[in-house]
Amino acid sequence: MRVIQIVFSPTGGTKKAADLLTAGLGKLVQTVDLTDNQFQPMQLSGIDTCAVIAMPSYGGRVPALAAYRLKDIQAQGMPCVLLCVYGNRAFEDTLVEMEDLARTAGFEPAAAVAAVAEHSIMHQFATGRPDAADTRNLKEYGGRIAQKLAGPWEKGSLPIPGNRPYKSASGVPLVPKGDSSCVNCGTCAKQCPAGAINPSKPRETDKKLCIACMRCISICPQKARKVNGAMVSVAAMSIKKACEVRKECELWM
Ligand SMILES: Cc1cc2nc3c(=O)[nH]c(=O)nc-3n(C[C@H](O)[C@H](O)[C@H](O)COP(=O)(O)O)c2cc1C
Numbered sequence: 001m002r003v004i005q006i007v008f009s010p011t012g013g014t015k016k017a018a019d020l021l022t023a024g025l026g027k028l029v030q031t032v033d034l035t036d037n038q039f040q041p042m043q044l045s046g047i048d049t050c051a052v053i054a055m056p057s058y059g060g061r062v063p064a065l066a067a068y069r070l071k072d073i074q075a076q077g078m079p080c081v082l083l084c085v086y087g088n089r090a091f092e093d094t095l096v097e098m099e100d101l102a103r104t105a106g107f108e109p110a111a112a113v114a115a116v117a118e119h120s121i122m123h124q125f126a127t128g129r130p131d132a133a134d135t136r137n138l139k140e141y142g143g144r145i146a147q148k149l150a151g152p153w154e155k156g157s158l159p160i161p162g163n164r165p166y167k168s169a170s171g172v173p174l175v176p177k178g179d180s181s182c183v184n185c186g187t188c189a190k191q192c193p194a195g196a197i198n199p200s201k202p203r204e205t206d207k208k209l210c211i212a213c214m215r216c217i218s219i220c221p222q223k224a225r226k227v228n229g230a231m232v233s234v235a236a237m238s239i240k241k242a243c244e245v246r247k248e249c250e251l252w253m
Contacts, residue, residue, distance in 0.1 A: 001026030001146050002049040006073065008034035008056065008066035010193055010213035013117025014085040017130050017138060018054035021083055021113060024142020025052065034069045035193035035215070041072040050110070050149055051075065053102055054083040056120070058211075059170045060092025065194055065211055067101055075106040081145055082112040082158075087119030088126035089242045096162030110153060111145045111253035112160045113138070116246075120214045121174065121227070122236045125243040137249040148253055160252045172212040174227040174235075178203030182224040188216035 003026045009015035022028050029049070032042070044051065055066050080102050084094045095112050102109050115138060119125035130138065178188070182203050189199035196209035197216060203224075205216075217225045 001149060002029045002046060003027060004030045004032065004044060004046070004049060004051045004078075005054065006032040006034060006051055006070070007054045008063060008069070008193075009054065010035055010056075010215035011120040011218040013087075013120060013130075014054050014056045014083075017085045017115040017117055017134070018052050018083055020130060020135050020138035021054075021081065021115075021142045022052055024139035025050070025081070025146050026142075032073070034066050037193055037195045039069050039072070041074075043074045043076065044078055045076050046078070049078060051078055051080040051107060052083055053080050053098060053107070054085065055094070055098060056117075057084055057086035057091040057094040059172065060090060060094060060167050061169045062094055062097045062101065063211060063213070064169060067097070070101050070105055073105045075102075078107055079110045079149055080107040082109055082160075084112070084114050085117045086114065087122070087243070088116045088129070088247050089119075089239050093162040093164075093166035095160045096164055097166050099158060099160065100164075108155055109158055110149055111141075111251065112158050113141055113249065113251050115249045119243070120218070121172070121212070121232060122239070124236065125239070134249055141249070141251045144251065145253060158252050172235075174212045174231060175205050175207050175210045176212075176214065176217050176225045176227050177205055178220075178224045179226060180224075181222045182220075183222055185221060188220055188225060191219055192216055
């Protein structure tokens with residue numbers, strides 16, 4: 001099975017989980033990066049090919065920018081696997097929203113997976129995940145999905161958790177800024193998925209465009225970008241209980 005990954009992974013956790021699932025599923029032939037702010041509409045096709053659509057959960061929903069870019073892909077009936085990656089709190093309506101978006105783009109969802117990766121804002125949650133147990137699970141799921149796709153399979157909606165209408169999208173008011181150790185290298189501006197950083201003034205961030213994805217913090221070579229620590233602590237207190245119990249990867253097909 002040839003696999004096309006369609007991935008929105010600002011800080012790499014979603015991509016790690018997608019790679020593990022893909023390893024069990026088949027051979028990676030193409031990666032479509034939905035964080036690319038030069039992203040152009042495209043058509044996908046191919047015999048014996050399926051797509052892995054991988055997105056993080058933001059507030060229990062698909063990140064709006066990822067949804068917007070996925071709408072620009074035309075898949076012409078290609079089977080797909082939906083992979084939602086979350087930071088061990090909850091993914092709520094992310095998978096059902098992904099299913100709807102995938103169908104609108106012309107994919108035929110054959111399976112859905114939820115996986116946990118280190119929380120990209122509050123790194124004390126799901127630290128080091130995906131770990132060895134996740135690796136085993138995700139590769140095994142990939143193999144099971146490949147078997148399903150190899151035979152005739154019944155098309156239709158997947159038995160995945162989540163509600164329609166979806167919960168309301170809530171923005172996260174954590175806007176990273178550069179401090180005095182910023183050397184104006186422009187790496188953050190180039191790699192911001194939302195185009196929220198002006199390359200000539202990289203210490204500042206456009207609050208209206210920023211999606212709080214934390215990419216700029218994770219890739220800054222000087223470690224010069226930060227969010228308000230007090231606000232992160234308050235947010236961490238509010239989700240601590242929900243994050244306490246380890247959640248495992250899950251497969252629906
Ligand atoms: C803005 C934002 C909102 C998030 N909301 C949730 C959430 O509702 N539930 C959860 O468990 N994790 C949440 N997370 C954690 C991410 O889903 C998780 O860390 C994911 O692996 C990030 O993907 P990435 O590493 O590919 O960027 C959120 C992270 C961000 C940046």
